[in-house]
Amino acid sequence: xxxxxxxxxxxxxxxxxxxxxxxxxxxxxxxxxxxxxxxxxxxxxxxxxxxxxxxxxxxxxxxxxxxxxxxxxxxxxxxxxxxxxxxxxxxxxxxxxxxxxxxxxxxxxxxxxxxxxxxxxxxxxxxxxxxxxxxxxxxxxxxxxxxxxxxxxxxxxxxxxxxxxxxxxxxxxxxxxxxxxxxxxxxxxxxxxxxxxxxxxxxxxxxxxxxxxxxxxxxxxxxxxxxxxxxxxxxxxxxxxxxxxxxxxxxxxxxxxxxxxxxxxxxxxxxxxxxxxxxxxxxxxxxxxxxxxxxxxxxxxxxxxxxxxxxxxxxxxxxxxxxxxxxxxxxxxxxxxxxxxxxxxxxxxxxxxxxxxxxxxxxxxxxxxxxx
Numbered sequence: 001x002x003x004x005x006x007x008x009x010x011x012x013x014x015x016x017x018x019x020x021x022x023x024x025x026x027x028x029x030x031x032x033x034x035x036x037x038x039x040x041x042x043x044x045x046x047x048x049x050x051x052x053x054x055x056x057x058x059x060x061x062x063x064x065x066x067x068x069x070x071x072x073x074x075x076x077x078x079x080x081x082x083x084x085x086x087x088x089x090x091x092x093x094x095x096x097x098x099x100x101x102x103x104x105x106x107x108x109x110x111x112x113x114x115x116x117x118x119x120x121x122x123x124x125x126x127x128x129x130x131x132x133x134x135x136x137x138x139x140x141x142x143x144x145x146x147x148x149x150x151x152x153x154x155x156x157x158x159x160x161x162x163x164x165x166x167x168x169x170x171x172x173x174x175x176x177x178x179x180x181x182x183x184x185x186x187x188x189x190x191x192x193x194x195x196x197x198x199x200x201x202x203x204x205x206x207x208x209x210x211x212x213x214x215x216x217x218x219x220x221x222x223x224x225x226x227x228x229x230x231x232x233x234x235x236x237x238x239x240x241x242x243x244x245x246x247x248x249x250x251x252x253x254x255x256x257x258x259x260x261x262x263x264x265x266x267x268x269x270x271x272x273x274x275x276x277x278x279x280x281x282x283x284x285x286x287x288x289x290x291x292x293x294x295x296x297x298x299x300x301x302x303x304x305x306x307x308x309x310x311x312x313x314x315x316x317x318x319x320x321x322x323x324x325x326x327x328x329x330x331x332x333x334x335x336x337x338x339x340x341x342x343x344x345x346x347x348x349x350x351x352x353x354x355x356x357x358x359x360x361x362x363x364x365x366x367x368x369x370x371x372x
Contacts, residue, residue, distance in 0.1 A: 001302055004029060004132050005142040006151055008037060010044075010107070011268030011285040012144030013114045016124050017057055018293040026124045029132060034115055038108045041247065043170070043196060043204045045183075045279025046103040047367040048095045050286050059117055066109040068199050069100035070183040073363075075352075076234055078188035080345055084352040090363045102279075102367065104183070104196045104204070139305045141264045142292070147254055149270035155261045161254040161273075164331065166191050167214040168276055169207045171246035173229065177237045178203060184234060185278065187334035192277040193232060201240065205229060206276060208251060208331075218248050251275055255324055259316055260309035265292060272320050275327045277334070278366060284323050287369055291315045322370040 001024045005012050008030035016028045030037075046067060054060035073086040088099050118124050130150065135141060143151035152159070175195075184195040191208035198204055207229075209217070217228055222242060230239050254273040259266050268285035295301055295308050295315065333345070351358055 001025070001139045001296065001305060002137060003027070003140050003142060003296075004135070004138045005144055006030070006130060006132070007143065007145035007149075007270070008032065008126070009144065009146065009268070010110065010114065010282060011289065012142070013037075013111070013118060014053075014057075014286060015142055015144060015267055015289045015292065017059070017114065017117050017121065018053075018289050019296060020121045020123045021057060022293055022297045024123070024296065027132075027138070028118070028124055028126045029130055030126075031128060031130045033128070037115070038111050040107045040111075041170075041244075042107040043198070043206070044105050044107065044110070044282045045196065046105050047279075047283045048091070048098070048102070049290075049368045050283045051098070051103070053286050053290050057117075059113060062113040062116070063105070063110055064103070066113075067103035067105045068180075068197050069098075069103050070181050070197055071100055072179075072182045073101045074182060074184045074234070076184065076186045077345060077349055078186060079342075080349055082349045082353070084349060084359070086359060086363050090356065090359050091367065092360075092364055095367065101363070102183070104198060106198070139263070140296075140308060142267055143264055143270045144267040145270055147252065147269040147273040149266070151264065152256070152266065152270055155264060157256060157258065157261045157266070159254055159256045161252060164208075164251040164253065164275060165210055166208045166251045166275075167211050167218075167248045168251050169205075169209070169214055169218060169246055169248045171205050171229075172198065172243045173203055173205055173226075174201045174240040174243060175203050175233075175237055176201070176240050186232065186234065187330075188232075189335055192275075192331060192334045194277075194279065195233070195237075196279075202243065207232065208276070211250075214248060218246060253324070253328065255320070259313040259320075263306070263309060265309050265312055267292065271316075272324060274324050275331045277327050277330050280323050280327060280366070280369075284320065284369065287319060288316060319370040322365075326365070 003024050004027045006029045016026045020026045071088045075084045180197050193207035196204040226239050256271040259271045267288045
């Protein structure tokens with residue numbers, strides 16, 4: 001099969017590798033150079049579903065040395081002053097041998113290994129433009145050009161979206177009192193925020209809060225901004241210093257009504273974008289890649305490739321809808337401060353704290369999604 005992929009971010013490039021290794025001829029379209037693709041300050045949580053995908057593509061061994069594993073995930077409800085701890089032994093048996101709940105990786109380090117793999121595959125042709133001159137040359141066209149997908153606009157593919165009244169602030173800090181193999185997801189009325197280990201005393205702060213408050217905090221002098229971050233940290237953890245300038249971006253929910261249009265297939269954030277709470281974004285995008293590759297690997301479907309876009313949409317529906325709903329509920333749960341929600345919050349945390357079965361179920365969803 002001849003396949004065109006528009007967009008060479010982490011989703012588009014991984015799709016190119018996966019489809020090329022399944023025997024397809026892939027043209028990868030993007031106007032950005034490799035240097036521009038590497039020049040992005042983002043941090044990702046990597047789950048076991050992504051680890052398996054990378055292992056199957058022989059990329060995990062290249063990337064894993066640059067990832068920081070965490071063995072414990074602490075979920076803290078500030079309103080209740082309660083903590084639920086997820087350990088690596090709460091994982092499914094097949095995942096426990098890795099002794100990690102998940103991994104934290106930085107964009108440029110992951111992208112380096114992926115670009116090196118692309119350059120080693122002869123059936124991937126990188127084309128420095130985002131415009132396909134003749135779409136009739138391809139059996140399928142994959143749009144992986146992000147949440148502001150130009151492809152989607154051209155095809156007028158309908159979608160549902162709304163803006164959270166929040167921005168996300170990220171910065172790297174050195175912390176005292178934090179364990180380098182633990183991650184934190186903290187729920188409070190301003191919105192959830194995460195503390196992610198980057199090795200040693202270095203951590204990534206990912207903080208979501210109202211636009212008004214976030215804009216005000218972004219304008220603070222560095223010393224006052226650090227004072228503010230200190231008020232968010234769990235007891236016993238203190239900020240030593242900030243090692244980069246804080247950055248912010250608006251938080252948006254977006255979901256296509258369909259994940260295909262004709263022989264076009266939407267992968268990753270071109271079809272779904274949601275709140276960063278829980279670190280599910282990249283992992284869901286890579287499961288899109290896995291599902292598409294599985295369909296294209298079928299000899300029957302290769303001969304009848306006109307049906308692949310429809311089957312892809314069906315195969316991804318449950319996983320995408322479930323994770324999108326789960327993250328949205330978690331955000332609304334975090335920000336709910338009405339008395340009517342207090343008792344339900346106590347019940348939820350009590351069940352999570354007492355029931356290992358429930359913790360395993362929740363952790364399995366977070367690490368593997370709702371694949372069908």
